[in-house]
Amino acid sequence: MTSTANPSQVLEFQCQCGAIQGAVHETAPPTGRRLVCHCNDCQAFAHYLGKEKLMLDDHAGTHVYQMDSSKFTINKGQDQLACVTVTGGPLLRWYCATCKTPIANTLSSTRFAFLSLILSGFDRGKTDALLGREVEHVAIPSGVGELGKVRTANMPGMLWNLLVRTIKARFNPELKKSPLFDDTTGKPLAVPVKLEPAERLAIDEKADIYREVLAEIK
Ligand SMILES: [Zn+2]
Numbered sequence: 001m002t003s004t005a006n007p008s009q010v011l012e013f014q015c016q017c018g019a020i021q022g023a024v025h026e027t028a029p030p031t032g033r034r035l036v037c038h039c040n041d042c043q044a045f046a047h048y049l050g051k052e053k054l055m056l057d058d059h060a061g062t063h064v065y066q067m068d069s070s071k072f073t074i075n076k077g078q079d080q081l082a083c084v085t086v087t088g089g090p091l092l093r094w095y096c097a098t099c100k101t102p103i104a105n106t107l108s109s110t111r112f113a114f115l116s117l118i119l120s121g122f123d124r125g126k127t128d129a130l131l132g133r134e135v136e137h138v139a140i141p142s143g144v145g146e147l148g149k150v151r152t153a154n155m156p157g158m159l160w161n162l163l164v165r166t167i168k169a170r171f172n173p174e175l176k177k178s179p180l181f182d183d184t185t186g187k188p189l190a191v192p193v194k195l196e197p198a199e200r201l202a203i204d205e206k207a208d209i210y211r212e213v214l215a216e217i218k
């Protein structure tokens, strides 16, 4: 097998304070999926960071790109990485410890070899050019406003992608690489913050108010 298939294209990432810098290296056509997730946990993450205006669209959706973790690199500021679990479960939500720019969501192990890159910090035009414009929606009932006509994500298709990635990564350790995990130990580069139940409750109240305001101003 040769590696001449498609030229790699680059989408640069920088957090708001500039401490963390990295890039997405994608092929043409892109192999990931653009999703908009309207779920309460993604909204809770935005409110936890105080970045709801940056992260959430008019329908309280978070735009992400589900991709191979090895195609995202961080070349500066790995010591500034922080992560939180908003449910206490295995989903880690990554951000810059200093400026709270969201970065990505991952599982707590590199076994699945994928990450959901949060697109709010990227240039929109470049994002569309490199990752394609086709977007699918997830968790529509938790969104705000009219979402009846949007394209919904096909769950069996998503699971199939995940399965294929996991199997490929089992035979090719290069694919398990992630800039958010230690290559040798496979452990996350930051200790996950766990929200206290009272903290999560307060965030959910804030999210409720934010949804009401979004619905009102539409
Ligand atoms: Zn930063």
Ligand SMILES: [Zn+2]
Pocket (backbone or CB within 6 Å): 037, 038, 039, 040, 041, 042, 043, 139
């Ligand atoms: Zn979500």
